[in-house]
Amino acid sequence: xxxxxxxxxxxxxxxxxxxxxxxxxxxxxxxxxxxxxGLGDDWLDTARAVxxxxxxxxEIGIPFSDPVMDGPTIQTANDLALDGGATPVTILDALRGAxxxxxxxxxTYYNIAYRMGLERFASSLASAGVAGCILPDLPLEEAGxxxxxxxxxxxEPILLAAPTAPDERLPRICASTRGFVYGVGLLxxxxxxxxxAASAVEIASRLxxxxxxxxxxxxxxxxPDQAVEASRHGDGVVVGSAVVQRMVDRVGPEGVxxxxxxxxxxxxxx
Amino acid sequence: xxxxxxTPEGRFGExxxxxxxxxxxxxxxxxxxxxxxxxxxxxxxxELDALLADxxxxxxxxxxxxxxxxxxxxxxxxxxxDLNHTGSHKINNVLGQALLAQRMGKTRLxxxxxxxxxxxxxxxxxxxxxxxxxxxxxEIDVKRQELNVFRMRLLGAEVRTAVSGxxxxxxxxxxxxxxxxxxxxxxxxxLGSVNGPHPYPWMVRTFHEVLGLxxxxxxxxxxxxxxxxxxxxxxxxxxAIGIFSGFADAETELVxxxxxxxxxxxxxxxxxxxxxxxxxxxxxxxxxLEAESISAGxxxxxxxxxxxxxxxxxxxxxxxxxxxxxxxxxxxxxRSEGIIPALESAHALAWVSRERDSLxxxxxxxxxxxxGDKDVAQMMDILA
Numbered sequence: 311x312x313x314x315x316x317x318x319x320x321x322x323x324x325x326x327x328x329x330x331x332x333x334x335x336x337x338x339x340x341x342x343x344x345x346x347x348g349l350g351d352d353w354l355d356t357a358r359a360v361x362x363x364x365x366x367x368x369e370i371g372i373p374f375s376d377p378v379m380d381g382p383t384i385q386t387a388n389d390l391a392l393d394g395g396a397t398p399v400t401i402l403d404a405l406r407g408a409x410x411x412x413x414x415x416x417x418t419y420y421n422i423a424y425r426m427g428l429e430r431f432a433s434s435l436a437s438a439g440v441a442g443c444i445l446p447d448l449p450l451e452e453a454g455x456x457x458x459x460x461x462x463x464x465x466e467p468i469l470l471a472a473p474t475a476p477d478e479r480l481p482r483i484c485a486s487t488r489g490f491v492y493g494v495g496l497l498x499x500x501x502x503x504x505x506x507a508a509s510a511v512e513i514a515s516r517l518x519x520x521x522x523x524x525x526x527x528x529x530x531x532x533x534p535d536q537a538v539e540a541s542r543h544g545d546g547v548v549v550g551s552a553v554v555q556r557m558v559d560r561v562g563p564e565g566v567x568x569x570x571x572x573x574x575x576x577x578x579x580x
Numbered sequence: 581x582x583x584x585x586x587t588p589e590g591r592f593g594e595x596x597x598x599x600x601x602x603x604x605x606x607x608x609x610x611x612x613x614x615x616x617x618x619x620x621x622x623x624x625x626x627e628l629d630a631l632l633a634d635x636x637x638x639x640x641x642x643x644x645x646x647x648x649x650x651x652x653x654x655x656x657x658x659x660x661x662d663l664n665h666t667g668s669h670k671i672n673n674v675l676g677q678a679l680l681a682q683r684m685g686k687t688r689l690x691x692x693x694x695x696x697x698x699x700x701x702x703x704x705x706x707x708x709x710x711x712x713x714x715x716x717x718x719e720i721d722v723k724r725q726e727l728n729v730f731r732m733r734l735l736g737a738e739v740r741t742a743v744s745g746x747x748x749x750x751x752x753x754x755x756x757x758x759x760x761x762x763x764x765x766x767x768x769x770x771l772g773s774v775n776g777p778h779p780y781p782w783m784v785r786t787f788h789e790v791l792g793l794x795x796x797x798x799x800x801x802x803x804x805x806x807x808x809x810x811x812x813x814x815x816x817x818x819x820a821i822g823i824f825s826g827f828a829d830a831e832t833e834l835v836x837x838x839x840x841x842x843x844x845x846x847x848x849x850x851x852x853x854x855x856x857x858x859x860x861x862x863x864x865x866x867x868x869l870e871a872e873s874i875s876a877g878x879x880x881x882x883x884x885x886x887x888x889x890x891x892x893x894x895x896x897x898x899x900x901x902x903x904x905x906x907x908x909x910x911x912x913x914x915r916s917e918g919i920i921p922a923l924e925s926a927h928a929l930a931w932v933s934r935e936r937d938s939l940x941x942x943x944x945x946x947x948x949x950x951x952g953d954k955d956v957a958q959m960m961d962i963l964a
Binding site: 374375376377378379381385389392397398399419420421422423424425426446447448449450451452469470471472473474475476479483494496497498499 | 589597598599600602603604605606607744745750751754757758761762763764765849850851852853854855857860862864865866867868
């Protein structure tokens, strides 16, 4: 870990943030890709292939029975993984010692962490080599206990910033987030949309004005063109459903990686 | 004790809170502020009281069940929420929330429904107030509550089938929340029970306190004081909290009756889903279990956070009854008193019937939260 100035003093920079800052400071755009943990026998190979294809960091989804921020694609992937016997324990066990090649963050819902116990959950992430964690149903108002535990254990809690947030709320989110600040690209749940929402550009711009933390936009980034457009105003994108759809379609690790390479190429060529 | 306002963080003891995506936080904060302001405004209260009286038909009567009392050996009273317009207590809350939504400038009501009673109430009030209405209902419930689906459509609402997960009430809530995330600018989520994120558990309780207050006055008149026992069915727990609110300060025993297949208090451990920290049926990893009940309205693995609190401090107790006991009780009230109860309300009666020996000589008030017309088709199949 290293330290970075900005956002009101010295903050600890973990592996996710370090790699994203390096990409940004080198003039590039960041690409974080979501892979559903436990989906099929080859999800870990998929994660490695996604890293090789140019993702800067990977979100590993730990499936939850009631994912209220997720649209049909990730819901389906969740259900398939759960039906296949995936649990938080099997996923974290698989990650332990698996060198994926880029920093990892898990994305799951708060009850998974709450049920395990926040300390035990954070320690499990750390011992599995997972650097960060995204909990989309844990807003700032309820995040205190988790932020404390994450800081103690050294996990980067990645917070979301929504298009509906008033101006006064965004600096508070940016001050508490680690890794990056996850700008929610639209009013709605995860999933591919035909057009990039105007709100994606807007949230990226609003966040960039107030923070030095990497600003990534996710939710509704389904094509390389949309990724390029959203990245013009922020530091990069999170791509989930478009990639997960390929996992659901069982195209194999290389097939998934092919799409990720298209995003990488487009972001590099802009 | 009387039922308290939750903490500023929306907690009843350790339960409650606001576990929603960031996108919805401004909406729940705005709702809380708007509710506080409206509730303190005599104009709002007068308008709501007028609708409750002239449109919903309040106050609802209290009926003494002379025939059943003789059979059971206790003095059995029913608070007749089944006689409200739309056939259940749900209208109290919907009138309150819809007026509030209008006041907040929202043009669309979004709701989830299990048995369809809350959906019908929402569709009804949307029609009255000229608002757009969209109701999510689980695919299984759409089939077993066909009549209510037709009712909602007749009233001009759009009924959307939730096909995810267990395809019952839990998933209707998920779909409604997903839709709310996308439509929060002009839609008000008219949540149907005392669950969800703060301020819903407290606000919905407040809108149902009218029934508890009436019941308190009516038992004073009938019994000369509060009853020994108050019994209500509990899914999310709105009718129960409504009637408990009238007797929490008395020495009355408060009993919530859950379905054996959806006993969040009885079988759950604290968990977070649908915006709240409350007792929840879940597995060792935190995956929410699917409830299984004959009654679509109680087919829910969670429970309102205030019930978790009342259970944890011992002010109310929560018991479970089986589907078979409910079917018995449904017929018992129909035959003995000429009142066909909702399957939900039949849970409370089933507990009274089962526990009759320990209730001998006591006065027992059951909240008859809804009428059974909607359940007749399902019962025809079950009793065939």
